[in-house]
Amino acid sequence: MSTNFHKLSISKITREAAKTVAITFDVPAELEGDFKFKSGQYLTLRADINGEDVRRSYSICSSPNSGDLTVAVKAIENGKFSNYAYDNLKEGDVMDVMAPMGGFVLDEKVNxxxxxxxxxxxxxxxxxxxxxxxxxxxxxxxxxxxxxxxxxxxxxxxxxxxxxxxxxxxxxxxxxxxxxxxxxxxxxxxxxxxxxxxxxxxxxxxxxxxxxxxxxxxxxxxxxxxxxxxxxxxxxxxxFTTPTAATEESKGGADEGINVNSNVTVIIDDEEYEFLLNTEDKDVLQAAQDMGADVPFSCKGGVCCTCRAKILEGTAKMDLNFALEESEVEEGFILTCQAHPTSETLVVSFDEY
Ligand code: FES
Structure with a gap:
């Protein structure tokens, strides 16, 4: 799965109730593989709004077999991206769109x-x-x-x-x-x-x-x-909203009170970025960005899962987790925007799915 943005043009805009706009993208033949999706997944959109790089994730509302790729954006009070999208986007506009992501999908065992x-x-x-x-x-x-x-x-x-x-x-x-x-x-x-x-x-x-x-x-x-x-x-x-309270305990009670200077390696697109990071310092995503890594993110609030990566070595704790299932955490996945190292060496890969 690609974590790069692709340029897609908007083929249709439909106004829905409650200040919501449905945006359908035209997917060129060469990107059809990248934009195959499962029902329940989302797209991360990026726009330059008054000089600021703003990203948000929106769920796809079309079905995988319909041939359409449509997201719905509801304009919310003070929502920078949603109001921009609702007020300004029109058919023919080209947007930066990341390939579909997300684990909120149908379970094949369920009837x-x-x-x-x-x-x-x-x-x-x-x-x-x-x-x-x-x-x-x-x-x-x-x-x-x-x-x-x-x-x-x-x-x-x-x-x-x-x-x-x-x-x-x-x-x-x-x-x-x-x-x-x-x-x-x-x-x-x-x-x-x-x-x-x-x-x-x-x-x-x-x-x-x-x-x-x-x-x-x-x-x-x-x-x-x-x-x-x-x-x-x-x-x-x-x-579907930013959480009101930090209700998620940091992962692994045994990590509480740990304060280490960790040698962190972040792997993305087969490139490695190495840096020292203290448990109490910034999160892994921010630290990797500061090193110049083009790591994927959207909400930076532990909600959307765009920054998901896998621990290959070491341990980390998360401030919040509203996106990963327990089984994913057990497999070693973390939300890097919420993660802090708790071991002297931490190797995290965005290339593992
Ligand atoms: S960027 Fe949304 S959960 Fe980390």
Whole structure:
């Protein structure tokens, strides 16, 4: 997988509800291999905004077999990139786009999928549901929370999927509008999850849960379903806002209190960058950038996973991790934007997947 940016031109711009714009890219034949994706993955976009290199990751909302490569960008308050994209981008513009990434993808072992999304968290989930509808494999049940029907991004498209496919079922939950069913009114908190499970999902078989939206909704749903019906490895999630609190413990309690001057080697595209880095100093990503390494990143907040790399030797701890699954951490993957060395030698590679 390539971590370089490629120039792609915008073939279509569509305005959606809630100040969201869907951007479709034209992928030239020579880049088709690079831009093959799985439903649920995201693209990192880069733009020069008033002289600043700004990067953000956005989930792909088209399905892998549709032949389209489309992301959805919701303009958020003070969002530098999202407002730039919403206000300025037009068909024919050329953007810097990184190849698709991300591990929030369908688990092949799962047959009956429950998807829960809130707001713009629908984006990767829409791609997954289209994928399931097109393949006809398994079932997809969607619980989609929004303030009102008018605020519901992709509502028309989702309604059409619901109508046209017997293996897709959709339930909207509104927090500021009466949906006509008390169970489908309100916010998706733990009590709402219990009501949904007991009434709306009573007869729905579920062997995999996919969550995407704000932290609070994800935590509520994770807590409820892990205590009631599902094992931890059946629950997958992707956070769609910057976390409000540093809730993730640094990895490996044994690392606490360690303070070493580490000889760090960062490998990217077969090139090696070596430097000394103290545990308490800057993160591995920043240190590598300071050495001139063209390392991939986007959010720098432990959310997007673009800076993921693998430890080949030594140990590191992370300040935050909202993106890597436990199994990935066990395999030695780290978010370099959150990582600090805890061993005298640390070798990290961006070339391992
Ligand atoms: S850059 Fe997003 S998690 Fe590190």
């Amino acid at each position: 009956n999928h429950l998807f829960m999304a809130a707001g713009s968290g629908i984006t990767p989930i829409l791609s997954m549901i289209k994928d399931i509808a097109e393949s006809g494999n398994g079932t997809a049940t969607l619980i989609y929370g929004n303030k009102t029907a008018a605020d519901t991004i992709f509502k028309e498209e989702i309604d059409a999927l619901n109508t046209a496919n017997t293996n897709v079922t959709v339930h909207y939950v509104y927090s500021r509008e009466d949906s006509g069913n008390a169970v489908l009114n309100g916010r998706i908190d733990r009590a709402k999850c219990a009501d949904l499970k007991n009434y709306i999902l009573k007869d729905a078989p579920i062997d995999g849960l996919y969550l995407c939206g704000p932290e609070e909704m994800i935590n509520n749903a994770k807590d409820y379903f892990s205590l009631s019906t599902l094992e931890a490895n059946q629950i997958h999630f992707e956070l």
